[in-house]
Amino acid sequence: MVxxxxxxxxxxxxxxxxxxxxxxxxxxxxxxxxxxxTAAEAIRRRLGSAPATVEEFEAEYGRVLPPxxxx
Amino acid sequence: xxxxxxxxxxxxxxxxxxxxxxxxxxxxxxxAVDSRARLEREGQPVSELRACDAEGRDGTRLAGCLKVYLxxxxxxxxxxxxxxxxxxxxxxxxxxxxxxxxxxxxGTRRPSVYAIAHRRLHGRVPxxxxx
Numbered sequence: 049m050v051x052x053x054x055x056x057x058x059x060x061x062x063x064x065x066x067x068x069x070x071x072x073x074x075x076x077x078x079x080x081x082x083x084x085x086t087a088a089e090a091i092r093r094r095l096g097s098a099p100a101t102v103e104e105f106e107a108e109y110g111r112v113l114p115p116x117x118x119x
Numbered sequence: 120x121x122x123x124x125x126x127x128x129x130x131x132x133x134x135x136x137x138x139x140x141x142x143x144x145x146x147x148x149x150x151a152v153d154s155r156a157r158l159e160r161e162g163q164p165v166s167e168l169r170a171c172d173a174e175g176r177d178g179t180r181l182a183g184c185l186k187v188y189l190x191x192x193x194x195x196x197x198x199x200x201x202x203x204x205x206x207x208x209x210x211x212x213x214x215x216x217x218x219x220x221x222x223x224x225x226g227t228r229r230p231s232v233y234a235i236a237h238r239r240l241h242g243r244v245p246x247x248x249x250x
Contacts, residue, residue, distance in 0.1 A: 097203035119233030
């Protein structure tokens with residue numbers, strides 16, 4: 049069963065080499081298992097991106113298909 | 120002044136970390152890699168883009184995201200995109216958020232592309248509504 053849980057994040061490195069990680073697990077001896085942070089906020093930071101809305105997108109490119117109830 | 124003509128294809132950008140994570144499962148890799156190469160070369164046809172559900176039946180909440188099925192038009196895989204634009208300005212663009220199966224086989228622990236996108240947006244796995 050999958051339970052809902054918060055995700056802890058850490059930053060390692062310095063200056064331009066700093067990267068963000070998610071804490072996957074903590075071992076009994078305190079060792080942390082990390083993986084790169086793939087949260088939407090982290091993605092936007094790495095891409096140098098500001099959010100846009102569907103309405104803004106459609107104003108530039110035209111209408112997209114409506115939701116189909118799948119997800 | 121005449122309105123600016125709308126573009127038929129939207130630019131797509133990919134984040135290396137999210138991309139690498141989603142391609143760890145072996146299956147679907149070829150579809151993902153081929154699709155990314157096509158999108159980076161030609162852009163995403165807007166006619167294939169569909170809005171995600173604000174509240175999915177599986178508990179996912181993806182308001183403001185767009186998706187495309189792979190291979191188009193109705194393949195079993197999908198990309199989910201954020202919408203954004205460069206902080207330097209410029210046109211709106213699609214930003215890769217997740218790749219995966221639309222409907223993972225029952226009994227597997229593999230998340231759907233929608234569950235991956237939800238976790239990246241909200242920091243939590245989706246909670247299916249009580250039945």
